[in-house]
Amino acid sequence: xxxxxxxxxxxxxxxxxxxxxxxxxxxxxxxxxxxxxxxxxxxxxxxxxxxxxxxxxxxxxxxxxxxxxxxxxxxxxxxxxxxxxxxxxxxxxxxxxxxxxxxxxxxxxxxxxxxxxxxxxxxxxxxxxxxxxxxxxxxxxxxxxxxxxxxxxxxxxxxxxxxxxxxxxxxxxxxxxxxxxxxxxxxxxxxxxxxxxxxxxxxxxxxxxxxxxxxxxxxxxxxxxxxxxxxxxxxxxxxxxxxxxxxxxxxxxxxxxxxxxxxxxxxxxxx
Amino acid sequence: xxxxxxxxxxxxxxxxxxxxxxxxxxxxxxxxxxxxxxxxxxxxxxxxxxxxxxxxxxxxxxxxxxxxxxxxxxxxxxxxxxxxxxxxxxxxxxxxxxxxxxxxxxxxxxxxxxxxxxxxxxxxxxxxxxxxxxxxxxxxxxxxxxxxxxxxxxxxxxxxxxxxxxxxxxxxxxxxxxxxxxxxxxxxxxxxxxxxxxxxxxxxxxxxxxxxxxxxxxxxxxxxxxxxxxxxxxxxxxxxxxxxxxxxxxxxxxxxxxxxxxxxxxxxxxx
Ligand SMILES: O=c1ccn([C@@H]2O[C@H](COP(=O)(O)OP(=O)(O)O)[C@@H](O)[C@H]2O)c(=O)[nH]1
Ligand SMILES: O=c1ccn([C@@H]2O[C@H](COP(=O)(O)OP(=O)(O)O)[C@@H](O)[C@H]2O)c(=O)[nH]1
Ligand SMILES: [Mn+2]
Ligand SMILES: [Mn+2]
Numbered sequence: 449x450x451x452x453x454x455x456x457x458x459x460x461x462x463x464x465x466x467x468x469x470x471x472x473x474x475x476x477x478x479x480x481x482x483x484x485x486x487x488x489x490x491x492x493x494x495x496x497x498x499x500x501x502x503x504x505x506x507x508x509x510x511x512x513x514x515x516x517x518x519x520x521x522x523x524x525x526x527x528x529x530x531x532x533x534x535x536x537x538x539x540x541x542x543x544x545x546x547x548x549x550x551x552x553x554x555x556x557x558x559x560x561x562x563x564x565x566x567x568x569x570x571x572x573x574x575x576x577x578x579x580x581x582x583x584x585x586x587x588x589x590x591x592x593x594x595x596x597x598x599x600x601x602x603x604x605x606x607x608x609x610x611x612x613x614x615x616x617x618x619x620x621x622x623x624x625x626x627x628x629x630x631x632x633x634x635x636x637x638x639x640x641x642x643x644x645x646x647x648x649x650x651x652x653x654x655x656x657x658x659x660x661x662x663x664x665x666x667x668x669x670x671x672x673x674x675x676x677x678x679x680x681x682x683x684x685x686x687x688x689x690x691x692x693x694x695x696x697x698x699x700x701x702x703x704x705x706x707x708x709x710x711x712x713x714x715x716x717x718x719x
Numbered sequence: 720x721x722x723x724x725x726x727x728x729x730x731x732x733x734x735x736x737x738x739x740x741x742x743x744x745x746x747x748x749x750x751x752x753x754x755x756x757x758x759x760x761x762x763x764x765x766x767x768x769x770x771x772x773x774x775x776x777x778x779x780x781x782x783x784x785x786x787x788x789x790x791x792x793x794x795x796x797x798x799x800x801x802x803x804x805x806x807x808x809x810x811x812x813x814x815x816x817x818x819x820x821x822x823x824x825x826x827x828x829x830x831x832x833x834x835x836x837x838x839x840x841x842x843x844x845x846x847x848x849x850x851x852x853x854x855x856x857x858x859x860x861x862x863x864x865x866x867x868x869x870x871x872x873x874x875x876x877x878x879x880x881x882x883x884x885x886x887x888x889x890x891x892x893x894x895x896x897x898x899x900x901x902x903x904x905x906x907x908x909x910x911x912x913x914x915x916x917x918x919x920x921x922x923x924x925x926x927x928x929x930x931x932x933x934x935x936x937x938x939x940x941x942x943x944x945x946x947x948x949x950x951x952x953x954x955x956x957x958x959x960x961x962x963x964x965x966x967x968x969x970x971x972x973x974x975x976x977x978x979x980x981x982x983x984x985x986x987x988x989x990x
Contacts (some may be wrong), residue, residue, distance in 0.1 A: 507860040556753030583924030585851035586912040586931065616926035624927075635906040656895075657886035660857065 454715035459552040459570050460489050461512065465546045466559050467496040467538065469708050469712060471505045473676045473704065474559035477696055479510035480703040485566040492554075494544055500713055505586035509707075517544040540609065542619040546595065546602035558591035560669040562696050567643060567665040570594055573599075577637045581620070582652065584630045591668045592644040637688040646670050667692045676700070723772045730823040731842050733942070734781065734816045736768040737830050738809070740983060743784065744947045744975065745830035748967055750781035751906050751974040756837040763825075765815055773983055780978075788815040813881065813890040817873035828860035831940045833967050838914060838936040841865055846872075847898040848908045850915035853923065857902045861891040862914040862939045917941050918963050938963045947971070 457533070462482060466472040475493050482491055482595070495504065518541075520676035538699040545556050555570045557563070563663035570577075575596040590676060591702045595601075605626055630637055642663045647670070650657040668695030670674050675683070675696040705713065733753060736741040746764050753762055761783030766775065768789060779785045782936050789812075826832070826841045841848075846867040849859035866872075876897055885892035894902070901908055913922070913934045921928040929977070940946050945953070946967040954968040976984065 481963060493892055580851055580856035581924060581927075582853055582856055584920055584927035585853055585856040585932070587924070587927050615930040616924075621926060621930075627753060632906060633909065633910075635783065635903060637904075638906075647961040653852060653858070654885075655892060656852075656858050657856035659892075660855070676933075 451537055459550070461548070461551045461554050462487070462489055462491045463494065463548060463556045464491065464555045464559050464561075465494045465542055465545070466499060466507075467541060468498050469500055470674070470676060471501055473708075474674065475675075476506060476704045477675075478557060478561060478563065478701050479507075480699045481563040481615040484699070485563055487563070488568055488713060489555075489564060489571065492548060492551075493574050494541070496541060500712070502620070506658070506712075507703060513665060515548070516573050517541060522578070527634075530557045539619070540606065541584070542590075543602065543609070543622075546597050546605065547599065548597040549599060551597050553594070553596050556593050557596060557666070557667060560674050561591055561644075561661075562667045562669070562675075562692065562699075563665065564667060565665040567573060570639070570643060573639065574637065576623075578627075578629060578630065579621075579639040579641050580640075582646050583587055587624045588627075588638075589644050589646070589668070589670070590628055590657070591670065592639065592666055593623070594639075625695050642666075644668050647699060651690070668694075669693075669696070730821070732766065732819070732822045732825050733758070733760055733762045734789045734819060734831050735762065735832075736816070736827075737770060737778075738767045738812060739769050740771055741945070741947060742830040743770055743778060744971070747777060747781060747975045748946075748970050749828060749830060749834065750778075750972045752834040754781070755970070756834055758834070758837060759884075760826075760842065761824075761838055761872075763819060765812070767812060771863045771983070773980055786819070786823055788812060788818070794850045797895055798987055807901055809889070811871065811877065813861075814873065814876050814880070814893075817868050817876065818870065819868040822864070822868050824867050826860075827864050827866060827898075828937070829939060831945050832862055832915070833938045833940070833946075833963060834936065835938060835963070835966060837938040841910070841914060843935060845908065847894075847901060848910050849894075849901065850910040852911050853917050853920055854911075856914045858891070859887075859909075860897075860915050860917070860941070861894050862938070862941065862944065863910065863937055864894070865910075913937075913960075916941050922962075940964075940967070940968075 464475050464478055466475045471533065473497070474573050479491050492513045492515055493507045493511045494517045495507065497516065499703065504514055545554065548554060553571055563580040574592040575594060578590065579592060581587045581589040608626050609622050612625060615625065643666050645664045646668050648662060675693055678693060680697060683693045735746050735749055737746045742765070750762050750917060763784045763786055764778045765781045765788045766778065766784050768787065773783055777828040807830060816825065818979040822903045824842055844865040846865060849861065850863060851857045862912065879897050880893050883896060913931065914937050916937065917939050921932060946964055951965060954964045
């Protein structure tokens with residue numbers, strides 16, 4: 449922690465994204481997890497037009513701002529370029545976080561992450577900081593990253609994406625190609641794995657999880673099924689201390705489900 | 720590459736370890752893989768007394784030195800301490816590489832690694848350099864590491880091991896606890912993943928493998944089955960370009976098997 453840095457809580461924010469009501473449920477649980485660890489920074493939720501208005505209302509009650517983004521309707525330079533590369537649409541949606549220029553610094557969190565310990569110290573990091581991807585650790589995982597909103601960076605990212613595409617078809621491949629010196633340039637840009645622990649890591653190297661797991665701050669439920677696609681029964685089937693799916697479900701049951709209308713919770717049927 | 724550094728090929732070496740004839744077969748394939756990429760540095764093979772004399776002869780033909788190590792018989796300070804912690808025996812065997820003080824710098828390679836491109840540039844790195852473990856990337860994988868033999872370091876490692884044990888029961892947990900600033904201190908000590916690519920990574924994040932796989936220099940067959948435990952048939956079952964198990968078996972069939980007596984190859988029966 450850099451205690452000399454003047455912290456302007458109003459200009460720093462967590463940011464997440466939900467393009468439909470299912471991911472919005474993830475965003476709601478994430479929002480409550482941030483509250484439960486007493487984070488000092490607010491949450492911005494970026495959504496697209498498929499998110500229902502009932503869900504928007506719920507999101508606006510737990511976040512400082514619900515921001516609709518839709519690059520296809522945008523008037524900026526990305527528009528024309530994108531018409532030629534429609535398959536990049538979802539990738540571009542995440543890039544929109546760079547347009548939130550009323551904030552000086554942000555931490556992006558995927559809607560399938562869960563904050564289990566306060567980690568406001570992430571705002572002491574600089575763009576572009578992220579944790580290693582456990583699948584190929586010279587790449588970062590793009591589910592948690594520190595960035596500085598900037599229309600200039602946004603424009604460069606869009607231009608880069610249009611010119612180069614993404615080696616994995618998503619934002620992670622694109623961001624790794626753009627911030628390609630992440631692995632070698634500056635060790636402070638490498639977030640410890642405890643800030644983006646993929647849930648499967650707790651069994652892929654179990655002794656390390658036993659040794660370091662108590663330090664984990666953010667759990668990331670990559671791949672499928674997402675926690676909201678698992679049944680409640682299976683989430684609590686073999687409850688073990690520190691079970692992250694069960695933690696997600698406790699927040700969901702106590703703070704999210706009571707405020708969902710029946711048609712909203714219907715979107716959660718495991719698919 | 721630091722081209723100004725005076726390279727004394729005689730004082731730098733690859734080091735591997737085989738405590739039985741099965742791992743010795745891995746060491747033989749590794750030795751031939753180093754030859755096939757024209758490495759300028761010799762290979763030292765550390766063995767224990769279970770390795771047969773026929774196998775020792777084969778090992779001595781492909782390496783610059785076969786060094787028998789056996790901490791339980793040693794006269795050094797580790798001896799007494801170890802009597803109290805016999806379960807650490809195998810872990811200690813690997814630590815013996817620090818006793819090879821006639822070399823100024825070495826790169827340790829597990830016997831289940833395969834060098835597929837020349838990577839003599841590893842000798843430009845400093846102790847202690849290693850690549851991230853894909854299971855928990857804030858730990859390094861101890862299958863490939865750069866070190867400087869030193870009786871002082873050896874003594875400290877042994878003392879540390881006796882006092883602290885190993886969180887995973889093996890050398891990897893021990894070395895990670897001892898070199899605990901690896902993840903945060905100096906980015907040059909982080910070897911790129913291409914120097915210790917766990918074979919499973921080629922499918923755990925396939926797009927990254929497609930993008931960066933051509934740069935891979937060392938493949939590591941962690942876990943089981945080891946290549947020598949797979950049957951020849953299964954190794955060639957679905958041959959795809961860049962298939963690392965098939966690469967291992969080609970070297971084995973062309974350069975190793977013809978020189979094994981029938982009782983030596985009998986140790987390879989899949990278990
Ligand atoms: O249909 C989608 C897919 C993704 N996302 C957002 O993009 C992130 C990344 O996708 P996901 O988490 O599914 O990818 P993974 O982490 O499993 O690779 C999600 O967490 C959401 O924030 C979304 O809103 N709608
Ligand atoms: O019974 C054994 C076990 C291990 N080793 C040596 O120790 C290394 C580490 O063990 P292993 O590769 O089996 O562990 P993994 O990489 O699968 O974790 C091996 O490559 C060998 O060099 C050995 O000689 N005999
Ligand atoms: Mn995710
Ligand atoms: Mn190994």
